[in-house]
Amino acid sequence: MAEKNEKLEMMRHSASHVMAEAVQQLFPDTKFAIGPAIENGFYYDFDLPRPLTPDDLAQIENKMNEIIAADKPFIRKEVTKAEAKGIFAGQPYKLELLEEIPESTVTVYQQGTFTDLCRGPHVASSKEIKVFKLLNAAGAYWRGDEHRPMLQRIYGIAFETRKALADHLQMLEEAARYDHRKLGKELDLFSIHEEAGPGLVYWHPKGSAIRRVIEDFWKDEHVKRGYDLVYTPHIAKIDLWKTSGHWEFYREFLYSPMDIEGQQYILKPMNCNGHIIIYKTKTRSYRDLPFRMAELGTVYRFERSGVLHGLSRVRGFTQDDAHIFCRFDQLEDEVTGVLDLALFMIKTFGFKNYQVMLSTRPDKAAGSEEVWQEATDTLRHALARAGVEYKVDPGEGVFYGPKIDIKFVGILGKAWQGPTIQVDFNLPQRFDVNYIGEDGKEHQVVMVHRTVLGSMERFLATLLENYAGAFPVWLSPVQVKVIPVADRHLDYARKLEKELKADNVRVEVDDRSERINLKIRQAQLEKVPYMLVVGDKEIADSTVAIRLRSGKQLEAQPFTTFKSELLSAIASRVKDIE
């Protein structure tokens, strides 16, 4: 398998060289940057005299096919740096790369008319490139630096067989049907409006119904686990954010201050300061710790226009936030508790798997090396206790402390940013957040910032794409659709509706004078888990005919039986009626 992947990667990398040759022939003035193999394909960055059009891509593809058909060998040469500078005269990006190579000799690969600075390896000859397709052209900064020139990147994919290519293209099409922006519109869950502002989400009744279920569950679970729920205001005086350091470090994410009676206020970008204020309203004893304060806190951050994306990157969002104030010796237990909660959430919401990253001390960090080391070790111990496998992300911690990030892995294998657990020594110091120890003296608390879902917005996106909009029954905005066969069955339908509503079931009656085929179709499109078809037979026997959204029809059963099974399925949160 590994060998096969290497072969594929070699082919993809070679395809990128062939693409460069094609571009060179079509645009002789091109300056070449880099062109690696990536997952499923390859790209190459070019500095071109004009923007590329879809027609250009087709032409480049044709040229590539010619080169492949001509079966040009890939020739590897070792040359001195001085020779290489001659070869790449007039190619500033290649020359810049050459400067950074410490060795005195470098390798170049040549196929046809194109020679590239490249470590290799490559296929022996262009004919070994089996099937490829150019997907799109996009802008990309030279070396990923936004202060350097914007280059044009062409992305392509390449496979061993036509079938593999076709499968991949089909998979891309399939993925588009799971897109939360599309599903959100189709299922009438939320909207975002040009006239109201980008990145600001309007939750429709059905989206709000899902959110309420999530929030109620979240609150109950937190209270069970020893959290106190709080509410804090959306704006606060700017000085608070100066004290916390946000004004200094994160100003680019903050909205401009507003003037209120001569005082400057800003919208909160985080909830921590509010929780610290509550903590500090009285002297806390070591006996009061840990103090776990939780809030579904709505925050506003200025995100640059180009990064906004549906529900997953927005400018106003509600974090499922909490801050744990504890003693250092309690830190491990607290982190363990948060990990347990996070894993419980992952399981309850039906994610197949998860990935865990531990981020360590960055270059620019507050606090001493020793404290960092100790805190990082504490996180390691907690991870070990939870029996969780993780990877280390060196230097990716927040400036105020190390963190654990968990990604949800959905049904399709896509990973989503989920829970985050961050240790913080900085804010307690800035705000002088203390407790009185057994020794009668003041000691600084350790703060843990954490979310277990992320934000309501991003989490809904995650759920939507994970379930393709077919939520498990406990989360479905409409759990039951009652479909009377004819108008004379409406009274019975209403009676069922009333009885289900009495137990907080989210139920709708399709009371239109339409054929049931139409009503079934629309309930299917709405992905309602249970459709109850009721007509003369059902009324006579006090039963319901049940159709599942899978298309499966269950035996007609007494309404009371259905109802109790439904209620237990909802309460279990895990299993639907099958």
Added chain:
RNA sequence: GCCCACAUAGCUCAGUAGGUAGAGCACGCCCUUGGUAAGGGCGGGGUCAUCAGUUCGAAUCUGAUUGUGGGCUCCA
């Protein structure tokens, strides 16, 4: 923010030699009361994202603005 593309009815979309807008779904009314994925008829609905410009005339050409998409960068 940067590169490229796109913006037509509530939704999905058609409308290229520039001559003042169409379909399906949805919505309203009428007929139909039909047993598991679209019954039929009629009707209302659009200053073609916004603002300028070119032109006798702009959904269509040009520019700017706003927004969206694909990337890049960023994501405490």
